[in-house]
Amino acid sequence: xxxxxxxxxxxxxxxxxxxxxxxxxxxxxxxxxxxxxxxxxxxxxxxxxxxxxxxxxxxxxxxxxxxxxxxxxxxxxxxxxxxxxxxxxxxxxxxxxxxxxxxxxxxxxxxxxxxxxxxxxxxxxxxxxxxxxxxxxxxxxxxxxxxxxxxxxxxxxxxxxxxxxxxxxxxxxxxxxxxxxxxxxxxxxxxxxxxxxxxxxxxxxxxxxxxxxxxxxxxxxxxxxxxxxxxxxxxxxxxxxxxxxxxxxxxxxxxxxxxxxxxxxxxxxxxxxxxxxxxxxxxxxxxxxxxxxxxxxxxxxxxxxxx
Amino acid sequence: xxxxxxxxxxxxxxxxxxxxxxxxxxxxxxxxxxxxxxxxxxxxxxxxxxxxxxxxxxxxxxxxxxxxxxxxxxxxxxxxxxxxxxxxxxxxxxxxxxxxxxxxxxxxxxxxxxxxxxxxxxxxxxxxxxxxxxxxxxxxxxxxxxxxxxxxxxxxxxxxxxxxxxxxxxxxxxxxxxxxxxxxxxxxxxxxxxxxxxxxxxxxxxxxxxxxxxxxxxxxxxxxxxxxxxxxxxxxxxxxxxxxxxxxxxxxxxxxxxxxxxxxxxxxxxxxxxxxxxxxxxxxxxxxxxxxxxxxxxxxxxxxxxxxxxxxxxxxxxxx
Numbered sequence: 001x002x003x004x005x006x007x008x009x010x011x012x013x014x015x016x017x018x019x020x021x022x023x024x025x026x027x028x029x030x031x032x033x034x035x036x037x038x039x040x041x042x043x044x045x046x047x048x049x050x051x052x053x054x055x056x057x058x059x060x061x062x063x064x065x066x067x068x069x070x071x072x073x074x075x076x077x078x079x080x081x082x083x084x085x086x087x088x089x090x091x092x093x094x095x096x097x098x099x100x101x102x103x104x105x106x107x108x109x110x111x112x113x114x115x116x117x118x119x120x121x122x123x124x125x126x127x128x129x130x131x132x133x134x135x136x137x138x139x140x141x142x143x144x145x146x147x148x149x150x151x152x153x154x155x156x157x158x159x160x161x162x163x164x165x166x167x168x169x170x171x172x173x174x175x176x177x178x179x180x181x182x183x184x185x186x187x188x189x190x191x192x193x194x195x196x197x198x199x200x201x202x203x204x205x206x207x208x209x210x211x212x213x214x215x216x217x218x219x220x221x222x223x224x225x226x227x228x229x230x231x232x233x234x235x236x237x238x239x240x241x242x243x244x245x246x247x248x249x250x251x252x253x254x255x256x257x258x259x260x261x262x263x264x265x266x267x268x269x270x271x272x273x274x275x276x277x278x279x280x281x282x283x284x285x286x287x288x289x290x291x292x293x294x295x296x297x298x299x300x301x302x303x304x305x306x307x
Numbered sequence: 308x309x310x311x312x313x314x315x316x317x318x319x320x321x322x323x324x325x326x327x328x329x330x331x332x333x334x335x336x337x338x339x340x341x342x343x344x345x346x347x348x349x350x351x352x353x354x355x356x357x358x359x360x361x362x363x364x365x366x367x368x369x370x371x372x373x374x375x376x377x378x379x380x381x382x383x384x385x386x387x388x389x390x391x392x393x394x395x396x397x398x399x400x401x402x403x404x405x406x407x408x409x410x411x412x413x414x415x416x417x418x419x420x421x422x423x424x425x426x427x428x429x430x431x432x433x434x435x436x437x438x439x440x441x442x443x444x445x446x447x448x449x450x451x452x453x454x455x456x457x458x459x460x461x462x463x464x465x466x467x468x469x470x471x472x473x474x475x476x477x478x479x480x481x482x483x484x485x486x487x488x489x490x491x492x493x494x495x496x497x498x499x500x501x502x503x504x505x506x507x508x509x510x511x512x513x514x515x516x517x518x519x520x521x522x523x524x525x526x527x528x529x530x531x532x533x534x535x536x537x538x539x540x541x542x543x544x545x546x547x548x549x550x551x552x553x554x555x556x557x558x559x560x561x562x563x564x565x566x567x568x569x570x571x572x573x574x575x576x577x578x579x580x581x582x583x584x585x586x587x588x589x590x591x592x593x594x595x596x597x598x599x600x601x602x603x604x605x606x607x608x609x610x611x612x613x614x615x616x617x618x619x620x621x622x623x624x625x626x627x
Contacts, residue, residue, distance in 0.1 A: 019530060
């Protein structure tokens, strides 16, 4: 009995049976609610726009077509967005990781006298900040507005992630290693890069993913700091595509016959782009997701340990 | 290297050293840590503490040419203007309404979901639901809002299809002020419930199973076990997360509200952060915008401190 999986133990009372059946039913419904919206976008992107518009597409693609994807390939703005977002994500995450380690490691060293002071200094920034305009003015003063730096430098460090890494350093790296490295004459930098970081791969992976996802999904930063069309990230382009589809549909309602014809063409284009652009936005994540999702969970657990 | 010798001589002999002496000693020994921390320090000074100094703007009539210090003081004029403005109560009502609604719905649902998942007897289903449930968390707000506008389309959105099947009339959900909060909150539940549940699932896994065995022998049903064993055990986790959530009560996510906002639902969708953005960056009323933002931050801080104090007094659990 001890070896058996804990929750397999079923008691046979009728109320427990009822509970189990109810539970399974709810979970199956939830599974559907979680999966269907995403599934719908996928099948709609492969279906004929008219069939989607008429509400015929529900569980499988109708009139399979790749037209939407052809339009997507021709749409230049998306590719610019893709290029920029990939750059922001890779370079931004690299900066994030370097800064996070440089912040977390000193703050994990109990024998550092300044630790508590700097810890407090960092914690304050989690709960109190200058707000939109003062931050904007600082960036303007630094001439960062409308440059790639605005997308990566102001968010170079997220202290909640530092806390995760720090508590891993404190709780999972044995203190004896430090003594041993010291004996062997390794300096703090050598110790950090040759011992601590290789031993912290799991937590590094988690935090790296957190940062990468944040960069990939970032819309706000570009909204505030970027207006140059050559620098906008994918999310900004996606927003425009999704909005234009909606606004064309709206203006179709109250347009004259001849104008409606022209609009219909536009509408068709917008319709087919709508679903494929969503796919373009989430597909890298969805491909990576099954491989990385176990790390996400680990990250929440590590973060939950009070440092 | 002499370093080992230095670290061996950690204990000061005899008299207690003064603060400066200790600092000097520490600097000598731990200077590499200071070097490592230097970029972080510079970053925080430039991007967190300089903007904090910029809060002075809230009390000034900002003139670009004169800079922050040179602009004339106006005292609490911006705040008075905000408090007496025609939309002050509307903004407060929308901001608090949305956040209280999402807390009241999202917070318990995550706990219930975690418990149900924990007690699920089919292991395969359990793994699948768990994995699928936190996928939406990683979808960008832009895409979520795009999907919402697809599903809530007044003509062919799936919600209206279902309504029509039930004999109800179609609704242009995103254009009706009365629907805005519900759309915001329930799509948030869809997106975040799996993710928020993870922490409860992991603390439920830590519940001592012997208690459950004893309860089973005594004939307790699952519901009784949840109520008397699981909930009390995960209570500290629940309270911690509740305090943290309360601390964010006034910081409703700007992005999602901004993206879902349109002229038609403006009456219920205008919140403090979108207002700060509009008057600040769109209308370039820097001083006023800063004042409104500061007000928001301070209320947040106040709620956080209050929640923490109350929780500490009532249950002994707190963030600090």
